[in-house]
Amino acid sequence: MSNDVLETTNGQPSPFFHTTSLTEADSLAILHLKRDSLLPLTLRTAADEGYAEGAVTNTRFGSFPHSTLIGIEWGSQVRASKVDTGSRGRKKKETKEQLGPEGGGGGVPVVAVDDPRTRKKRKSDDDLTASELPAKKLKQGASNGQPPVAARVAVEAGSGFIHVLPPTPETWTASLDHRTQVVYTPDYSYILQRLRVRPGSTIIEAGAGSGSFTHAAARAVFNGYSPSLTNKSKRHGKVYSYEYHEPRVATLCQELSSHGLSNIVHLTHRDVCSSGFALSPEHPPPQADAIFLDLPAPWLALKHLARFTADAPLNPHGPVHLCTFSPCIEQVMSTVSYLRRNAWTEISMCEVQNRRIDVRRERVGLKEEGLRGVNASAATVEEAIDRLREVECKLSDYHSNRAAVEVKGEQKKIQSKAERLEKIKLEAETRKLYMEGNLVQRSEPEVRTHTSYLVFATLPRAWGEEDERGAGEMWGVGEVMGGRDKVAVEGGKKG
């Protein structure tokens, strides 16, 4: 597998770069189950698990036949369906995501919304087919090569739901099963920004790991697929990605190809510290404008990223920007020391500190007593005083004038605690709780305080005497310097 050029030309635009008008079969979609719980999925028309409904994905929020996910508007909220496991049952899939409806996705409690679609399920399947889902049904039937009756139309389960989203590097990163540590959005967004990676740039990345950074880099460099179709001078953006762990290479390679990114990402199975970045003889060197190193000893890889080696992988016509990503300060020091000795400039280091912020309404006050998620102590001095007086009054009544209280007890509104709580609870139902209390913000419960140190540096293009002479001839200064040098004046004019 070493040095292999992993390219496919299936002609399909990447779902990461082109969002079709509706969701389509055989394309990647991201199921948003709930916050931070995303499931990447290739939508299929054909069944391989023996469900009567065709391909089905089971989640914590219920089962979703792909027929309910294909051909709908992106971003649609989709209700779970009752599925018929058919004769073969569902042995394998069940282990990963447990079935069992629990309230619903998206964090919204499933309010008893009177949805006509739920109402419909009470009608016969035939009704549904005729009025609501002809397109889906047809599609399914056609691709299976079976009469449309073969795959059963999904029946909504009435509980959980998910949202179907078009994939992006952000959602892909959030949905990754962690084969390795990955670079997350706060870091990679800043890194790509600082590395000046633009459409048409070439970036070298090692190690590719789980491919989180790879996807973000691919989006950043993308400026079209096939060089042959556009004007000759246009440079096409490329990500040259290296990884020495063979199974990771295989997985990522497969993912890139199913994501339509094989033409943009060139993945190589290689130990870059020992073998560098040169490609197979028939492939020209990468000519990188930017480098991202996420491996334990970046300074060892940097040896192969110099200007004057035989097949230098750097763009000779421009500056090269570098970022190394290391968790430990010792790695930073070794890297920086190497950079200083090897003509890199603009050396700097930082760490990105990102926080997500919780926003909520905090309700404080005696009227909140017994309600959930509140602070039921007095909200103001006045409230405190009132309550104290009430207690005081109760006590003195109790001691001095017990009989009198008994007589006109109701007027004196001596309420039992249970009564009070009941009243508060009733009142709460008519209150607009979502608009009450103090609107406050705080960091989310868990904060990533350290990801890695980011070392940045720049390697200017090489500049020799010849270059200087060339520039001098092009941009003469004879005239400004005193007009002696006639030739230079001409040069200046011509510019």
Added chain:
Amino acid sequence: MSTVHSHIRPNAYLFLRLPSDLLKLIEIKPNTIIDTGKLGSFPSNLLLGRPYYYKYEILDKTESEAYSRLRIVPPSELNAEILTEDATPSESRGDPATPTVNGVPEAYDLVGEDGTVVMKNNRLTIDDASRQALSQQEIEELKKSSGGKEIIEKILANHAGLEEKTTFSKAKYTLRKTKKYLKRFTVLPMDMGNLIDYVMVKEAPRIMEMTEESLGLVTAWSNAHYSGCDGIVEKADELCAGGGRWLVIDDTGGLVVAALAERMDLLFRDPEEAQDSADQVNGTATSNRALETFALEVESAQPGANGGLAENGQETTDTPTKATSHLDFPIPARTDTITLLHPAVQPNVSLLKYFGYDTNQPDPLHPLHTHLSTLSWLQLLQPESDVTYREPEHTADHILRTWKSGKRGTYWKKRRRWERCKAIVDDARRGEFDGLVLASNMDPTSILPHTIPLIRGGGHVVIFSPTPEPLVKVMDLYSKERRAAYINHISKEEIPDPVDFPVDPRMLLAPTLQTSRAKEWQVLPGRTHPMMTSRGGAEGYVFTARKVVPLEGGVMAKGNYAGKKRKAVEAVEGGAEG
């Protein structure tokens, strides 16, 4: 082949980083003199064609020449000044003695086992300005008479305490003096990072104090990327019809537009083309004018001929058969576009001029010329009340022919302005944008009801604010509790009160508020620690969410609602979103 910043090109904007670390913005014109202020001046031609990111030293002027020449300082020379890695004892608490192997500290022991000082430190040096034997006046004299290096050597030689100083602080002292007296500067290209650094020091509010880390978050979460159709053989038509349109509201003087344009491959003119036109040294002003008259001529000859982008503006003058993109009112592109919504009559995108896009001096070859569309709030929400949107009177061809060319020109110009305006407004009102990016001083809660409906399902919503408060309000409008209450209302066939629900809380998925700060470290050999001070001010907050299509909406679109209920829901949608 060519790289935007491969070398310094004529008429480019760029930065000189001076020894004070301040950036100086210059526009480099051929055959002029660049005055750096304190460092002196030199001919611009000495920088043209040269590489970025090098340090240039202004040499002493020779008798026979009118100006100083420049020398490129090799990075090895610069790094040698910093690399004093062998002995680096501490000057203060934070800098332990760190003899290093590859920069990694090996030991921290300053004092030997028997208590004697093994390594010289700064315990005995005295901090006293009088220990510098040269007076300030003498230094000034020296500065006039000789070169920077020489001054430094003299100063060092006259520093009585210098021998007592440790290598480290000597290195530091040298560095300080080097900074002050050497006439060196670094040339940095015009890009987002450097522009932010520059504006942040000068007038941070102009860019809403947006840091590079915030900008990175905004562009990433917006999912802005190139979405042209080249290279897609199949389905090109379908994909190109709707793809790659972003709606932007930008009070950062164009910084956000520039950053998105960069991601969409719209910020820089093709350097090769730029080179071609720049080679005609006489400047673009005259040729632009020529081109404009030409465009007018073509218009009057064949009305309605709004061709695509000319391949080369300069060439069109000689080959009048080619369709040309109008200098004044080009018809906007259909894909890979930015639509900028602005509160005033004209948008403020002045920072774009540093990237060669200037609305006052349009460059038809700049991608933004056709890919950036701007419209005002009035044009979006009440286009009928906007003058430009109203169709100017139509005049028949045979009458036109009798007009003087000037009058005819004005007529076509009016038509073109209207055509462009109509195209932009209608396109914006059609909605289906891939994303909304908002960085505005306006209250986001007044913006969202009008803009969220314009975003397609699965589209991206990103809002930047220097301070958290406005975004906390937005989070609250889309809170779980409010959404549940909203759904409760519609399930009971009630119309949610637009005062309580300025927006339909179901329309955004996973609203998230975050903030990023890049904490800078000092990485001098053996002295690695966080910076002692850094910029204060606004932290910078970013709100992100995805536009979604709630279940009921989908049903309604299919027309499955019974009469009464349908009306209720429509009214809700209208009230909450429209």
